[in-house]
Amino acid sequence: MIEGSTNSATQNIPFRIREYDVAIAGGGLAGLALGIQCAQAGYRTILFEKEKYPFHKVCGEYISAESWNFLEELGVPLSQMNLPIIRRLLVTAPNGKELRQNLPLGGFGISRYKLDAMLADIARQNGVELIESTKVDGIKFGNEVFSLQSFGGSYHAKVVVGAFGKRTNLDVRWSRKFILKKHNKLNNYMGVKYHIKTSWPEDLIALHNFENGYCGISKIEENKYCFCYLTAAKNLERWGNSIPEMEKQVLCRNRHLKMIFENAEKLSQSPVTISQISFDKKEQIHNHVLLVGDAAGMIAPLCGNGMSMALHGSKIAFEQINLFLQNKIARWQMEENYVSAWKKQFSGRLRTGRMVQRFFGSALLSDILISVLKPFPGITNKLISETHGQPF
Numbered sequence: 001m002i003e004g005s006t007n008s009a010t011q012n013i014p015f016r017i018r019e020y021d022v023a024i025a026g027g028g029l030a031g032l033a034l035g036i037q038c039a040q041a042g043y044r045t046i047l048f049e050k051e052k053y054p055f056h057k058v059c060g061e062y063i064s065a066e067s068w069n070f071l072e073e074l075g076v077p078l079s080q081m082n083l084p085i086i087r088r089l090l091v092t093a094p095n096g097k098e099l100r101q102n103l104p105l106g107g108f109g110i111s112r113y114k115l116d117a118m119l120a121d122i123a124r125q126n127g128v129e130l131i132e133s134t135k136v137d138g139i140k141f142g143n144e145v146f147s148l149q150s151f152g153g154s155y156h157a158k159v160v161v162g163a164f165g166k167r168t169n170l171d172v173r174w175s176r177k178f179i180l181k182k183h184n185k186l187n188n189y190m191g192v193k194y195h196i197k198t199s200w201p202e203d204l205i206a207l208h209n210f211e212n213g214y215c216g217i218s219k220i221e222e223n224k225y226c227f228c229y230l231t232a233a234k235n236l237e238r239w240g241n242s243i244p245e246m247e248k249q250v251l252c253r254n255r256h257l258k259m260i261f262e263n264a265e266k267l268s269q270s271p272v273t274i275s276q277i278s279f280d281k282k283e284q285i286h287n288h289v290l291l292v293g294d295a296a297g298m299i300a301p302l303c304g305n306g307m308s309m310a311l312h313g314s315k316i317a318f319e320q321i322n323l324f325l326q327n328k329i330a331r332w333q334m335e336e337n338y339v340s341a342w343k344k345q346f347s348g349r350l351r352t353g354r355m356v357q358r359f360f361g362s363a364l365l366s367d368i369l370i371s372v373l374k375p376f377p378g379i380t381n382k383l384i385s386e387t388h389g390q391p392f
């Protein structure tokens with residue numbers, strides 16, 4: 001560690017410079033999974049997370065089974081956790097019309113509160129220097145070294161990875177293209193999540209449509225359920241920015257949702273919320289920073305595959321970072337290989353996800369979609385498979 005001068009902004013705090021092989025901004029699934037792989041391979045790894053574990057996140061908390069083996073390899077003992085295994089899907093239109101389907105691969109339920117904190121513990125045990133409650137404010141690259149700024153000081157690393165999720169201060173600072181886009185059909189959504197107690201089949205995930213949005217419900221650990229919805233921001237504006245009013249006036253028009261609102265016990269006073277969600281295309285590299293997870297591209301939540309893409313993306317990134325740090329490939333090759341492997345694995349899923357997203361949230365279109373798909377389970381299966389991958 002090099003102790004340097006003092007930072008003018010933080011007068012009396014020593015300005016510390018530390019050297020790392022890998023620095024990661026953001027400790028969600030992508031960042032934590034990558035940190036663990038890097039530390040297990042013996043690389044000096046630092047990870048910054050702006051929140052403090054455990055904490056709640058807006059997410060439907062249904063993980064496609066394709067991630068099961070990978071999470072166990074990282075050290076999450078899923079087999080011993082008695083988690084709900086989900087094999088069936090129910091989709092309803094705002095008018096209540098139903099479509100039922102078995103899920104080709106299926107998945108399981110676990111809260112982000114629990115999963116992210118478990119991964120954070122595993123990361124620490126493997127030697128990742130995990131800096132919580134610390135936001136990365138800037139990342140610069142020059143002379144083959146990154147310098148990364150946070151309130152606590154400045155850090156140097158050979159490789160920096162942005163795993164900061166859907167939208168963050170760095171996206172704005174870097175003026176990323178998706179930030180500069182005007183509002184369109186794919187970029188102005190908000191998410192709302194509750195944990196609830198209710199009566200619902202353990203192996204069933206439902207996706208209930210309402211005007212300008214859809215809501216998922218499925219079981220997680222300890223007999224709790226995740227109840228999470230995505231809606232166009234205009235829906236909330238229309239109801240005076242009141243979530244309870246929007247739920248009453250819009251969501252409850254779908255009788256399936258009305259029943260849940262009337263019978264469930266909410267486990268916290270207010271929901272977790274996020275806004276300004278965009279499904280527009282993103283780049284996978286910014287000024288030599290490798291981007292993983294939602295920072296590289298976000299799939300529509302109705303596909304239930306964002307978490308697996310974040311985890312799988314970390315594996316793809318690690319393979320290239322490992323080769324680079326072993327001096328087997330140059331930086332430009334690491335970047336090119338990463339982008340092409342990422343696109344090969346995920347571009348098709350994102351495309352299908354965007355297409356399906358357009359159908360959901362429209363009362364008429366979701367009704368038509370359900371009517372058309374109902375007699376053809378093979379097509380529904382194909383659509384689901386197109387937005388999912390295989391175990392990795």
Ligand SMILES: Cc1cc2nc3c(=O)[nH]c(=O)nc-3n(C[C@H](O)[C@H](O)[C@H](O)COP(=O)(O)OP(=O)(O)OC[C@H]3O[C@@H](n4cnc5c(N)ncnc54)[C@H](O)[C@@H]3O)c2cc1C
Nearest residue numbers: 026028029030050060061062136165191293294301306307
């Ligand atoms: C409504 C909704 C429902 C969803 N439902 C599902 C589902 O059921 N199944 C599924 O598979 N996917 C679902 N997803 C998608 C899934 O949540 C994401 O794809 C997944 O969380 C991406 O992981 P990540 O690690 O890229 O990002 P995140 O999990 O968002 O992690 C990013 C982390 O970076 C931190 N951070 C941000 N900026 C900084 C900074 N400057 N410095 C330090 N830290 C920073 C954040 O605090 C955060 O912890 C859903 C998404 C939404 C919006």
